[in-house]
Amino acid sequence: MTTFVLIPGAACDAWHWHLLERELRARGRDVVSVDLPCGDDAAGLDEYADTVAEAVAGRGRLVLVAHSFAGFTAPLVCERVPVDLLVLVAAMVPLPGEEPREWWRATGHPDSRVRRAARDAQRAGAGPAAEDVPESAVPGSAADPFFQDLPPELAAEAAGRWRRQSGTPAARPWPMAAWPEVPTRFLLCRQDRLFPAPFLRSVVAERLGMAPDEMPGGHFPMLSRPAELAGRLEGYSRPAAR
Incomplete structure (x- = not known):
């Protein structure tokens, strides 16, 4: 039987x-x-991958399902256990040797406020690190980059x-020399405010050499559209x- 392995993003x-x-x-x-073990300062990406394995x-x-920051973890899992399929959902796509905190600049993320908040939070070890919520954002409000489409x-x-x-x-630099030789699908959300659709289309094309699939919704489709x-x-x- 197929097992769906759900790997959360930062601070989730x-x-x-x-x-x-x-x-x-x-x-x-x-x-x-x-x-x-996201709260453990001794745990890095290798420890995250070990936990999943x-x-x-x-x-x-x-079938590994990786959300957001888990795009850095899931490929490492593929080195540890046999994986049939890797599905990236609104996820970050790393390059060899890239530090996650530098990903925002390296990919040219279009929102300088989000980019700066993520970098500062990651350096400070705060939460939610890779996906920092602007102080002005009320959950579910028009300014919320995460949960704007939830009740x-x-x-x-x-x-x-x-x-x-x-x-x-x-x-810590992403330790893999190349993307794993595992069938990979990418699913972006067209109303995602953290990773806007045009931005992710470009990242996926450049870094994975493929066109992403798309669905409606914001950054957390597992909460807003679980059936879909x-x-x-x-x-x-x-x-x-x-």
């Missing part, structure tokens, strides 16, 4: 996947939602679930669809 945990996990399980799918030990037919109660809970994110993973995202993942997991 398994809760941020809970609606998607419920949807996948209702469809009879096996799911592992991983909590990373340990969580899926002994399972077959793995107010869910947006507030999602924001309240941010964990402390150590800056350690952001300060589950359908996408099921489609990706079918061998004929690759």
Whole structure:
């Protein structure tokens, strides 16, 4: 049986996947939602990848689903366990030797405020590090770069679930020499305010040499559109669809 392995972004945990996990399980799918040691200053990307590998030990037919900052972690997992498919959802795409905190500048992220806040948060070891919320943003409001398409109660809970994110993973170069030889799909969200669609189209084309798939929604489709995202993942997991 295929196992969907859900890897959270910076300062997030398994809760941020809970609606998607419920949807996948209702469809009879096996799911592992991983909590990373994001608050541990001794843990870097290798430790994050080790945590995922340990969580899926002994399972077959793995589909890794990586959100946002997890784009730096998921490829490392592919070196540790056999992976059938890697799905990047609104994710960062690294280059060999690139420090995550430098990714914003290197990719030419269009919003200087977001770029500066992310860099400063990562250097300070604050949360939510790779995805820092501007102080003026109220969860679910027009200024919110994360949860603008969620119901107010869910947006507030999602924001309240941010964990402390150590800056350690952001300060170490991405250790892989090349992207893993694993089938890869990229799914961007057209209303994403953190990683705008035109920006991600360019990043994916330049760094992965492919065109991303697209769906409606903001940066957290696992909370705003779990049924649609589950359908996408099921489609990706079918061998004929690759």
